[in-house]
Amino acid sequence: MTTDSGTPPTGPDASLALIDDILARPFPAGEESEDNGVRSSGPGHHLLILRAGKDFWDDRSTERVEESEEEIEAEFSAVATALTERWGEPETVDLWPYLAQEDVPVAEPLGQLSNLAGSMQVWRPPSGDPDGGKWLGLTVGQADPEFPIWLLAAVGEAAVLPG
Template sequence: MNSNASGSVESATPEACLPLIDSLAVRPFSETVFQDATGDGGSEHLIRVLHRSRDFWEAEDLQVWEQVDAELSVCLDALIAVCTARWGEPLVVDLWAGHWDGAGTDVPEPLCTLRQVTTYMHAWPLPGVDRWLGLALGQADTEFPMELLAVVGLPAALEGARDGGSR
């Protein structure tokens, strides 16, 4: 597996991403909040960038963005299939629905961070540990890189999350 300068894998393939997912699933949470080129985390979550595309500042046409989106979506779908085979059907979490919307409740991490770059994620409770693993494809804005993300969090973060259905 080759990593680029950001710490993410160079090619967005399930074979390259699975070892990072597996290590993230058992990695201890950080005692302090952090953010670096590979992701961010805190005492109750970790977010890891599995793959970061090029940025789109100089993209002259929509085809470049569509190609990157298609490639990352294929990898995401393959990772979802592997995780579903391991842990069963995922909860498809609509990050903009849930008990915290409109109720004046703070959005828990890592959902607060995720909803800045995407609208949904697929999540599985991990057997034998008190945490879940989520996968998502995100982009902060149209000019920024697309990111394939793996997320681990405590079960409380998903309380009240509604199944958003398929994307």
């Protein structure tokens, strides 16, 4: 999906379309995993960069960082509002407990998310799955101070995030 100029569409509607796509997408089987730089998937999860701000390799000025934060936060707010209209109020999940637990395997996408953000908003879309289906997480994160600020969506199996 691209705009008339050949660039991918941006904005809340484009983010919601991407979310609908990953919710409908099956998880890879077995130990199979995929990563195309924007979406990573593995057994029981998908992680997607919905929107990336500017990187800060050449300019980490306060103005540039604040502008990027405001842009990503505005889209987060718009997408979160639309998801809340669909599925009700989200729960806030603290990601810090999942960060680098030694000798304890952390289920994905929680391991990846805990390295990028401190918390996420979680919705549990209705499904016909007797095991509870999937959860959808939305957060803002950053891999390192020079990297872009990202609006991230994650989908995981309900059993990974007891509710």
